[in-house]
Amino acid sequence: MRVQGLRTTLLTLLALLTSAFGSIYEHAADLPGLQYDFVISICAGGTAGLVVANRLTENPAVNVLVLEAGVSNQGVLDSNIPFFVNNLLAPNIYDWNYTTTPQSALNGRVIPYYRGHILGGCSAHNDMFYTRGSMDDFNRYAALTGDPGWSWDEIFPYFLKNEKWTPPADGHDTSGQFNPAVHSTYGLTEVSLPGFMWSLAPRVIQATREFPDEFPFNLDMNSGRPLGIGWLQSTIGHGVRSSSATAYLAPEFVRRGNLHVLLHARVTRLVGGRRADHGELMFGGVEFMRDGEPDSEILVAKAGKEIILSAGTVGTPHLLMNSGIGDKRALQALGIPTLLDLPSVGTNVSDHPVVGLSWMVNSTQTLESVTQNVTAFSEAFAQWNRSHTGPFVDHGASQLGWFRLDRNASIFKEFRDPAAGPDTPHFELGFSAGIPSIAAPPEGMSGHLMTIGVAVVSPVSRGTITLSSGDPLDPPLINPGYMTSDFDLYTLTEGLKRAQRFLTAPVWRDYVLAPTVDLNAFTPDELQQFIRNSTASTSHLAGSAGMSARGARYGVVDPDLRVKGVKGLRIIDASVLPIVPSAHTQATTYVFAERGSDLLKASWT
Ligand SMILES: Cc1cc2nc3c(=O)[nH]c(=O)nc-3n(C[C@H](O)[C@H](O)[C@H](O)COP(=O)(O)OP(=O)(O)OC[C@H]3O[C@@H](n4cnc5c(N)ncnc54)[C@H](O)[C@@H]3O)c2cc1C
Ligand SMILES: *[C@@H]1O[C@H](CO)[C@@H](O)[C@H](O)[C@H]1NC(C)=O
Numbered sequence: 001m002r003v004q005g006l007r008t009t010l011l012t013l014l015a016l017l018t019s020a021f022g023s024i025y026e027h028a029a030d031l032p033g034l035q036y037d038f039v040i041s042i043c044a045g046g047t048a049g050l051v052v053a054n055r056l057t058e059n060p061a062v063n064v065l066v067l068e069a070g071v072s073n074q075g076v077l078d079s080n081i082p083f084f085v086n087n088l089l090a091p092n093i094y095d096w097n098y099t100t101t102p103q104s105a106l107n108g109r110v111i112p113y114y115r116g117h118i119l120g121g122c123s124a125h126n127d128m129f130y131t132r133g134s135m136d137d138f139n140r141y142a143a144l145t146g147d148p149g150w151s152w153d154e155i156f157p158y159f160l161k162n163e164k165w166t167p168p169a170d171g172h173d174t175s176g177q178f179n180p181a182v183h184s185t186y187g188l189t190e191v192s193l194p195g196f197m198w199s200l201a202p203r204v205i206q207a208t209r210e211f212p213d214e215f216p217f218n219l220d221m222n223s224g225r226p227l228g229i230g231w232l233q234s235t236i237g238h239g240v241r242s243s244s245a246t247a248y249l250a251p252e253f254v255r256r257g258n259l260h261v262l263l264h265a266r267v268t269r270l271v272g273g274r275r276a277d278h279g280e281l282m283f284g285g286v287e288f289m290r291d292g293e294p295d296s297e298i299l300v301a302k303a304g305k306e307i308i309l310s311a312g313t314v315g316t317p318h319l320l321m322n323s324g325i326g327d328k329r330a331l332q333a334l335g336i337p338t339l340l341d342l343p344s345v346g347t348n349v350s351d352h353p354v355v356g357l358s359w360m361v362n363s364t365q366t367l368e369s370v371t372q373n374v375t376a377f378s379e380a381f382a383q384w385n386r387s388h389t390g391p392f393v394d395h396g397a398s399q400l401g402w403f404r405l406d407r408n409a410s411i412f413k414e415f416r417d418p419a420a421g422p423d424t425p426h427f428e429l430g431f432s433a434g435i436p437s438i439a440a441p442p443e444g445m446s447g448h449l450m451t452i453g454v455a456v457v458s459p460v461s462r463g464t465i466t467l468s469s470g471d472p473l474d475p476p477l478i479n480p481g482y483m484t485s486d487f488d489l490y491t492l493t494e495g496l497k498r499a500q501r502f503l504t505a506p507v508w509r510d511y512v513l514a515p516t517v518d519l520n521a522f523t524p525d526e527l528q529q530f531i532r533n534s535t536a537s538t539s540h541l542a543g544s545a546g547m548s549a550r551g552a553r554y555g556v557v558d559p560d561l562r563v564k565g566v567k568g569l570r571i572i573d574a575s576v577l578p579i580v581p582s583a584h585t586q587a588t589t590y591v592f593a594e595r596g597s598d599l600l601k602a603s604w605t
């Protein structure tokens with residue numbers, strides 16, 4: 001170990017004795033120095049960043065600094081209690097408060113774009129759905145990059161390494177609700193089935209028996225073959241959210257003397273850019289300051305081995321461009337000197353648009369029985385507090401369904417099938433027993449509801465992340481380009497029809513009373529306008545620093561996640577997924593982070 005490393009270790013021991021949070025620091029002055037082997041900048045301790053920090057520090061000879069702009073997750077009830085899922089959304093200290101640019105295909109609407117500003121990143125404030133995507137999704141990543149290491153078969157062990165399968169909070173018999181053969185109990189992220197049964201859930205399953213051809217039951221959507229309707233699995237353990245912060249920064253890991261996490265540390269750019277022996281660009285470290293205090297001192301953390309960016313699909317391209325890595329003309333226009341002309345940074349981003357539909361139901365056993373009743377709400381809170389059981393252990397979603405358009409759908413005359421393969425869905429239906437948490441019921445509605453979210457999961461639309469100015473503290477411009485392709489509009493329309501057809505199964509006869517918006521009263525043009533007016537984001541943005549084959553004419557990182565043309569700089573987060581998977585994106589982010597950690601270890605032993 002180098003002298004510097006030794007000094008760092010000694011100082012760390014000292015810091016451990018004095019800091020209440022082990023090696024999670026609130027102030028830069030408390031850090032044991034600013035020289036580390038790996039600086040996971042920014043990663044902020046997000047979903048991927050904390051996986052990498054954990055795995056690298058398994059080796060006590062390696063020291064790691066994580067710089068997270070956000071706040072601590074410790075004791076944040078709105079993050080811990082699954083039922084409070086919406087309480088953390090913007091504007092809020094737990095969120096970056098971003099919005100999209102006016103969306104041309106959504107009648108110019110500007111919509112919120114949520115990003116976690118808390119240790120654990122989005123995993124500490126997302127909806128906790130645990131979906132792995134299809135085998136095809138991963139096999140396409142392997143084909144696009146020429147690296148079989150990203151194929152389903154090779155990635156599958158990383159799902160098992162990440163996952164800790166956990167019994168549901170109500171301890172119910174889960175046989176017939178999942179396939180144990182595709183799960184593991186030895187990982188870190190807790191995953192479980194719903195732990196509180198609302199009146200909706202058994203009816204969804206009954207409907208799959210009544211309409212098995214169009215809506216088949218799928219025992220386990222996380223087998224790599226997701227098509228059909230199955231029970232939702234969530235990153236929840238024993239009634240509490242499992243985030244990358246609770247799992248990968250559990251006390252036994254925080255205790256490691258070589259792992260340092262600084263909160264409120266806003267990274268502004270990579271610094272010390274120079275040309276290495278073979279002309280490759282290299283950086284010495286990252287510049288950061290206290291988050292939310294633009295006049296605070298600017299500090300530099302130096303990385304002896306590598307810098308890893310894990311700032312997420314918005315933060316990572318933002319940092320790259322602020323550091324002079326991006327499209328030369330765009331950087332020049334903002335007065336940022338270009339260190340590396342890499343035009344794909346921030347382009348080609350993809351996301352899943354979603355429209356929610358609600359129906360009044362003939363049941364009092366819905367989320368509204370808790371959200372609209374102060375007494376029931378306090379009882380549920382007290383029950384969760386006492387035993388981590390009761391209505392607060394979930395947020396009311398019970399099943400998901402994954403579907404393809406009809407083979408002969410007219411849209412295929414105009415578009416090639418954008419799905420990754422024949423086992424990959426075009427759209428998703430998500431079933432919820434009401435309207436979760438603080439989200440207000442539709443205007444003028446009271447009573448009990450059910451909701452079906454319809455999302456396009458093989459979108460053709462693409463968008464961009466660009467800079468709004470040369471000031472790294474200014475928010476970037478987020479343009480997901482929702483519905484800019486007619487394919488996506490067509491698919492969402494078909495998804496809405498499919499949801500309506502599902503509700504014609506006999507089981508719904510005494511249950512579904514009336515829709516809150518009657519789609520059948522719309523002309524086709526009005527229906528299209530309704531979709532444009534009500535499309536929301538799933539926050540599944542991917543691809544802003546996309547992976548491509550070595551030597552490809554586009555892309556930002558090579559298949560080993562190294563930034564093309566730069567030495568000692570990797571990106572490990574959802575930005576590298578070249579195309580959004582046909583699934584909620586956290587499981588994919590976790591496995592990319594797990595394999596990314598192995599790639600890092602392999603190059604430093
Ligand atoms: C509201 C919401 C709901 C979602 N629901 C689901 C779901 O149910 N299931 C699912 O699978 N996926 C869901 N997702 C998506 C999923 O959570 C994300 O795709 C995934 O967590 C992204 O991980 P990441 O590591 O790429 O980024 P993040 O987790 O966002 O991590 C990035 C981190 O970097 C920090 N950071 C950024 N810039 C800087 C900077 N300059 N300096 C220092 N730190 C910085 C951020 O504060 C953050 O902690 C949801 C996302 C959101 C926002
Ligand atoms: C988001 O807005 C809230 C309320 O205005 C504010 O308190 C919070 O600091 C903002 N978050 C960030 C990251 O700036």
Ligand SMILES: *[C@@H]1O[C@H](CO)[C@@H](O)[C@H](O)[C@H]1NC(C)=O
Pocket residue numbers: 373374375376379
């Ligand atoms: C509200 O909840 C309490 C406690 O569960 C219950 O006794 C009461 O009947 C509920 N009120 C209404 C209007 O449903």
Ligand SMILES: *[C@@H]1O[C@H](CO)[C@@H](O)[C@H](O)[C@H]1NC(C)=O
Pocket residue numbers: 381382385386
């Ligand atoms: C939760 O339990 C603690 C004691 O364990 C108590 O102080 C607190 O008031 C309880 N909160 C609620 C909402 O029941």
Ligand SMILES: *[C@@H]1O[C@H](CO)[C@@H](O)[C@H](O)[C@H]1NC(C)=O
Pocket residue numbers: 406408409410
């Ligand atoms: C597609 O085929 C089905 C029968 O398999 C038929 O009912 C439907 O009308 C066809 N749709 C189109 C757009 O041709």
Ligand SMILES: *[C@@H]1O[C@H](CO)[C@@H](O)[C@H](O)[C@H]1NC(C)=O
Pocket residue numbers: 362509510511
């Ligand atoms: C509501 O459900 C009950 C059975 O639980 C049934 O008797 C009644 O007819 C239903 N009401 C409507 C309007 O469907």
Ligand SMILES: *[C@@H]1O[C@H](CO)[C@@H](O)[C@H](O)[C@H]1NC(C)=O
Pocket residue numbers: 107526527529530533
């Ligand atoms: C869509 O929104 C516009 C206003 O932006 C409104 O004029 C129109 O009636 C809305 N249409 C539907 C079907 O919601």
Ligand SMILES: *[C@@H]1O[C@H](CO)[C@@H](O)[C@H](O)[C@H]1NC(C)=O
Pocket residue numbers: 144344347348554555578579
């Ligand atoms: C976007 O990604 C696709 C592969 O998914 C690639 O073929 C295309 O060249 C990329 N475009 C840009 C501008 O990077």
